[in-house]
Amino acid sequence: MKLLGSILLGGLLAVRALAADPGHLVGRVSDAAGDPVVGALVTARHLALARSTTVYADAAGGYTFPPLEPGLYHLRVRRSGFRDRTEAVELAAGATVEEAVGVERETDPRELAWQLPANRWLALAVARLPDDAAREEFRRQCTFCHQQGSWATRVQRDPEEWRKIFALMARMGGVLSTRVRTALPEALNGAYDEASFVPALGERFTPPPPPDATASAAIVTEWEVGDVGSMQHDLAVHPDGHVYSVDTTQDKLYRLDPRTGERRTFDIPRGDSPLGGVFTTQRPIPVNADAYVAPHSLQVARDGTVWITLCLGNKLAHFDPRTEHFDIYPQQEGLYPHTLRLDGRGRVWYTLAVSNQVAMLDPATGERRTYLLPARTWKESLAVRAVPWFLWLGRYVDLDPQRAGDGPELPVPYGIDIAPDGGVWFSQLNAHRIGRLDPESGDIRVIDTPFSAPRRLRFDSRGNLWIPGFSSGVLARFDPRTGEFHTWELPIEPRGSETPYALNVDRRTDTVWICGTESDTLMRFDPATEHFTIYPLPTRVTYTREIDFDAQGAIWTSNSNLPAWQIEGAAPKLIRLELHGAG
Amino acid sequence: MRVAAHLAAWVVLGLLLAVVGPAAARADLTVTLRWDAPVDLDLYVTDPALETAYFANPRTASGGVLERDARCAGHTAGEQVERIRWTTPRPGRYRVGVDFLEACGKASDREVSYRLEVEVDGRREEQTGRARLVERDPRVFEFTVPPPREDAR
Numbered sequence: 118m119k120l121l122g123s124i125l126l127g128g129l130l131a132v133r134a135l136a137a138d139p140g141h142l143v144g145r146v147s148d149a150a151g152d153p154v155v156g157a158l159v160t161a162r163h164l165a166l167a168r169s170t171t172v173y174a175d176a177a178g179g180y181t182f183p184p185l186e187p188g189l190y191h192l193r194v195r196r197s198g199f200r201d202r203t204e205a206v207e208l209a210a211g212a213t214v215e216e217a218v219g220v221e222r223e224t225d226p227r228e229l230a231w232q233l234p235a236n237r238w239l240a241l242a243v244a245r246l247p248d249d250a251a252r253e254e255f256r257r258q259c260t261f262c263h264q265q266g267s268w269a270t271r272v273q274r275d276p277e278e279w280r281k282i283f284a285l286m287a288r289m290g291g292v293l294s295t296r297v298r299t300a301l302p303e304a305l306n307g308a309y310d311e312a313s314f315v316p317a318l319g320e321r322f323t324p325p326p327p328p329d330a331t332a333s334a335a336i337v338t339e340w341e342v343g344d345v346g347s348m349q350h351d352l353a354v355h356p357d358g359h360v361y362s363v364d365t366t367q368d369k370l371y372r373l374d375p376r377t378g379e380r381r382t383f384d385i386p387r388g389d390s391p392l393g394g395v396f397t398t399q400r401p402i403p404v405n406a407d408a409y410v411a412p413h414s415l416q417v418a419r420d421g422t423v424w425i426t427l428c429l430g431n432k433l434a435h436f437d438p439r440t441e442h443f444d445i446y447p448q449q450e451g452l453y454p455h456t457l458r459l460d461g462r463g464r465v466w467y468t469l470a471v472s473n474q475v476a477m478l479d480p481a482t483g484e485r486r487t488y489l490l491p492a493r494t495w496k497e498s499l500a501v502r503a504v505p506w507f508l509w510l511g512r513y514v515d516l517d518p519q520r521a522g523d524g525p526e527l528p529v530p531y532g533i534d535i536a537p538d539g540g541v542w543f544s545q546l547n548a549h550r551i552g553r554l555d556p557e558s559g560d561i562r563v564i565d566t567p568f569s570a571p572r573r574l575r576f577d578s579r580g581n582l583w584i585p586g587f588s589s590g591v592l593a594r595f596d597p598r599t600g601e602f603h604t605w606e607l608p609i610e611p612r613g614s615e616t617p618y619a620l621n622v623d624r625r626t627d628t629v630w631i632c633g634t635e636s637d638t639l640m641r642f643d644p645a646t647e648h649f650t651i652y653p654l655p656t657r658v659t660y661t662r663e664i665d666f667d668a669q670g671a672i673w674t675s676n677s678n679l680p681a682w683q684i685e686g687a688a689p690k691l692i693r694l695e696l697h698g699a700g
Numbered sequence: 701m702r703v704a705a706h707l708a709a710w711v712v713l714g715l716l717l718a719v720v721g722p723a724a725a726r727a728d729l730t731v732t733l734r735w736d737a738p739v740d741l742d743l744y745v746t747d748p749a750l751e752t753a754y755f756a757n758p759r760t761a762s763g764g765v766l767e768r769d770a771r772c773a774g775h776t777a778g779e780q781v782e783r784i785r786w787t788t789p790r791p792g793r794y795r796v797g798v799d800f801l802e803a804c805g806k807a808s809d810r811e812v813s814y815r816l817e818v819e820v821d822g823r824r825e826e827q828t829g830r831a832r833l834v835e836r837d838p839r840v841f842e843f844t845v846p847p848p849r850e851d852a853r
Contacts, residue, residue, distance in 0.1 A: 269757075277773050277802075281742070282756055284801050284834075346750030392838070404754065404797050404838045405746040682751045687761060 139184035140208035144216035146174040146194050153178025154220055156327020157196040158655045161206070164189050166378050167341040167688070171655040173333040183336055187212075194218045195655070197232050197324035226319025227311065231268070233318055234325065235658070236614040236635035238266025238308065241317060243614070245304035251297050257547070257570045257588035258291045259301075260616045262679040264635055267658045269683040271309045276302050287518040289401050295523050323610070325636070325653060332652050336695045339656060339676075341688040342371050342380055346405045349675040349689035351414045351663040353423070355438070358667070361423055362675055362691055363412035366403060370412065370425065370436060373691055385412055385427065385434055386443050394429025395452065398508065402429070403680055410434075414456045414467070414663075418480075424465050426454035433457075433465065433478060450487045451476060452504060456573060460535045460556065468530040468543055473501045475530060475543055475554055491563050493548050496525040532573035532619070536597065537580045544571035544584065551584065551595065567602050568593060573619035573663070577627040577644070585617035585631060592620070592631055592642060608649045609636045621664035623672075630672050632661040639664075639672060639694055652694055657685035659692070671695045729789035729845060730819045731796055733782045737812035740772045740802040741831055743782040744838070748792025748845075753784045762790050772804035789820075791847040798829065799836035809833075818843055 146157040157174040165188055174180045174196075187210040194202045199220040208214055223229050239260070246252045259265050274282065279302040283293060293301070307313055327333070343349055343364050349371075352362035360373045363385075370383040387409040393400035394410055402408045410430025417423055425434040433446040433454060448454055451474045457467035465478045469487065476487045492498035504527070528548035536542055541554040545563070551571050552563035570587035577583060582595040586604070590613040593604045609615040618634040629642040633651070637659045641650040660678035667673060672694040681689045733743040744754040745764060751757070753764035768783040796816060803809050810833040818825045818841065829840050 275773070277771055278755060281740075281801050285756070288836075344750055346746075398835075400836060400838065402838075403752070404744045404836070405750045405752045405795070406838075680751075680757075682757070682761065687749075687751070 138187070138210040140187050140210060141213040142182040142185055142190070142192075142206065142208060142216065143213065144180055144218060145178045146180065146196070146218050146220060147178050148199070148220060148222065154194075154196050154199060156333060156653075157194050157199075157220070158653060159218075160193045160195070160655045161185065161190040162193070164191065168378060169339045169655065171337040171339070173328050173335065173653075175333055176330070192216060192218070194220055196220065196327070198229065198322065199223055200228075226315050226322065228319075229322040230314050230318035232324075234636045234638075235264035235266035235270070236609055236616075237318055237611070238271045238314065239264075239616075239635055240611045240614040241308035241314060242266065242301075242304050245307050246297070246300055251300060253569050253588045254294060254297050255301065256616055258293055258297075259286070260635065261291065261587075261618075262289060263683060264658055264660055264678060266635070267678075267683055269658070271314075273306045273309050274302070279305070284519055289403075292518055292526075298519070325610075325638075326651070328653060329650060332650050334697055335652055337652075337655055338375070338693045338695070339690040340373055340375070340378065340380070341686075342373060342675075342691050343367065343369070343681070343689045345681050345687050346407070347681050347689045348406075348679045349677040349681075349691070350412070351677075352665060352673055352675045352691060353415045353417050354665045354667045354673055355417050355423075356421065356668070357438075359438075360665075360667075360673060360691055361415060361417070363415050363425060364689075365411045365413055365428070365677075366406035366408045366679070368408060368410050368412065370415075370423070370434075371691075372438075375693065383436065383441065383443075385410055385425070386445055387430070388432075388445060390430040390432075394427075395431045396429055396508065405680070413454070416457055416459050416465075418459055418463060420463075424457055424459065426457050426467055428453050428455060428470070433467070435480070446478060448476070449485070450474075452508075456531065456533050458533050458535055460539060460541070464556075466533055466535065466541050466556075468533050470529050470531060471504055471527060473528050473530060473545075475533065475541060477541075477556070486559075488554055488559060488561065490528065490530055490543070490545065490552065490561060492528055493550075494525060497528060497548075500525045500527060532571070532575075532584075534575050534582070536576050536582070537578070540597070542574065542576070542582055542597075544574050546570055546572060546587070551582070553597070564595075564600070566593065566595075568604055572617070575620060575622045577622040577629070578624040579627065581644075583620055583622055583629050585620045587616050587618060589613070590615045590617070592617070592629065594644070605642070605647065605649075607631065607633075607640065608651060609633060609638065609640075618660075618662045619664060621666070623666050623670070625666075625670070630664050632664060632674065634661055639674065654692065656690065658683050659690075660684075661692075667693075669695075728821050729786040729794075730817075731784050731794075732817040732819075733798060733814055734817070735780050735812055735814040735831075736778070737780075737809045738775060738777065738806055739780075739800065739804050739809045739812055739833075740770060740775075741780070741782065741812070741814060742799040742801060743784060744797035744799065744836075745784045746795040746797070747786075748790050748794065752797075762786065763788060772802050775804065789845045791845050793842060793844050795839060796841040796843075797836060797838040798831050798840050800831040800833050803833055816841055820845055 146154040160171040162169040348365040350365040372381040390409040391397040410427040413428040423436040435444040451469035451472040453471040455468040455470040526547040528545040531546040568586040568589040572587040574584040584593040620631040631640040676690040746752040758766035770780040
């Protein structure tokens with residue numbers, strides 16, 4: 118509370134100072150020879166505000182921050198291949214500080230390798246697995262809470278410790294088949310051995326490319342929200358300019374005012390939900406979590422209220438910002454309310470991930486419906502129907518979730534979106550399918566995707582459905598009129614090493630934005646030119662799961678790596694990318 | 701002879717203080733899990749910043765260190781011990797969890813008794829409990845480390 122109070126007070130004071138007389142911070146980044154370090158990420162962290170602003174050095178090495186609140190900043194300059202340089206800068210009201218920063222080349226191959234994002238390390242491990250099916254399973258199951266290959270996860274362990282890690286992860290839903298569990302310890306230990314990664318990543322060091330001229334005009338702002346125990350899962354931009362996010366592991370709703378830096382925290386009512394919610398016996402939560410209801414996904418309705426899925430509590434929450442009051446709607450049928458979207462009539466549609474269903478709540482009439490989605494096989498269907506029995510049985514007998522690894526996988530309905538014609542489209546992550554639910558007739562049609570693990574999908578203004586392939590590292594467009602898919606490999610090197618969790622389409626321009634979940638990036642795709650632009654993000658271990666846009670066209674996401682202590686600086690963040698800030 | 705004996709006693713005491721004393725004085729917080737069954741229990745301690753020390757995160761930013769990690773492999777008969785320690789623990793609330801992931805091939809040991817000892821700045825609290833196979837209890841014990849006393853600063 119003290120921290121929150123000081124951020125609130127600091128924010129108000131700083132905004133007052135900014136309104137009155139901001140400071141200006143400019144400079145140039147150069148190497149030992151005086152040459153510009155193009156694309157260096159220059160980050161100024163305002164200590165009192167717990168907020169960082171990042172700009173990119175241009176072709177001449179120059180950088181220009183937007184007007185900043187006076188105060189003490191930590192200025193960090195970072196570019197792969199060079200050592201980080203950090204300085205303290207006191208920015209006075211109305212002053213212009215010119216800070217020339219020289220950076221030294223890093224020559225130690227081990228340190229060079231260590232600078233690279235997790236996707237480079239993931240690729241080393243993937244290459245050591247025996248076949249494509251094992252590689253796909255590993256990418257899909259071992260990267261959905263955290264980056265795989267970050268500083269915290271590129272660790273060698275003995276077989277017993279790996280066995281225990283796999284058992285822990287299985288409780289969280291990352292269930293592996295016996296053959297992948299058997300192959301992984303050798304693959305991971307081999308990949309993360311110095312004898313392997315130093316030559317592969319350090320001696321043959323290839324830095325991620327610097328941002329191009331378009332990207333280097335952007336500004337990235339990161340607000341620290343929550344704490345080390347937080348999982349900043351999803352966010353949504355409110356038309357009034359506030360940004361809401363949910364903390365899955367601490368049962369909180371946060372509200373950020375980016376204009377003032379003010380952060381508010383709202384406790385989501387837990388009711389009678391026990392720790393772990395309806396999964397209390399299995400407790401699929403980290404040990405430091407206070408998750409009784411576990412808010413997961415949220416959307417702002419036309420009336421300005423906020424709808425939230427509570428995945429472990431098996432409920433929906435409805436928050437009214439005017440009264441700051443929550444209404445709670447228990448889920449009578451089905452398990453694990455997951456991603457939600459609102460249709461043109463204000464109805465709330467959401468996936469029920471564990472019970473393979475899509476559900477609807479109509480706030481105007483109180484009507485509720487659930488639709489059971491098709492399973493691929495009778496075994497899958499049986500597995501879905503058996504889940505509630507296993508939850509009940511788990512109270513009385515020991516059930517090891519790893520035993521499910523060789524059985525049929527749950528299909529896991531995941532992303533959901535509403536087409537311009539009102540059709541409700543969803544993905545089934547583990548079944549590698551998308552589908553359409555007719556909201557009036559209830560008819561369901563499913564379509565196999567020509568790529569694996571379709572995750573959080575979205576429509577553009579013209580009715581094309583855009584889909585990220587999580588374990589396949591692709592962007593896909595599906596045209597419901599023709600039934601045709603078109604896919605693009607994401608431009609992150611090495612190809613196939615990215616695991617895009619989500620995307621969103623800015624329907625004002627139909628530009629597609631994609632989470633670079635493994636590579637600490639955001640990607641922009643222009644469908645007209647089929648050109649990708651990569652925006653490197655400043656914080657290592659930036660694990661992103663959702664994207665939204667504000668009225669000014671800025672792109673918002675959140676860093677929700679779980680656990681948060683693996684994030685550089687150990688702070689979850691709300692992130693804004695402004696496209697034409699400093700340029 | 702008595703002088704020599706006194707001298708020897710003082711030398712031994714001095715050595716003990718030199719070797720054991722400082723180490724003991726630094727041990728401000730230790731959490732120890734003890735059990736006798738030939739299985740692998742795991743100790744979890746979450747610090748006030750909400751980072752957890754355990755076998756997969758054996759060193760925390762706050763200085764928590766998993767000093768002893770009992771394993772199935774190479775375990776010996778008798779008492780099993782896991783211990784996590786902070787030499788300068790942050791004040792605030794700590795949370796202790798116990799997990800029973802592996803029976804080490806002993807299918808019969810599906811529920812075992814354990815003893816938990818928490819020692820904060822020389823004061824010890826103990827409690828007992830039972831762990832069930834493949835079931836983690838994230839809240840077997842919670843305690844608070846007080847801020848340093850003024851006279852100790």
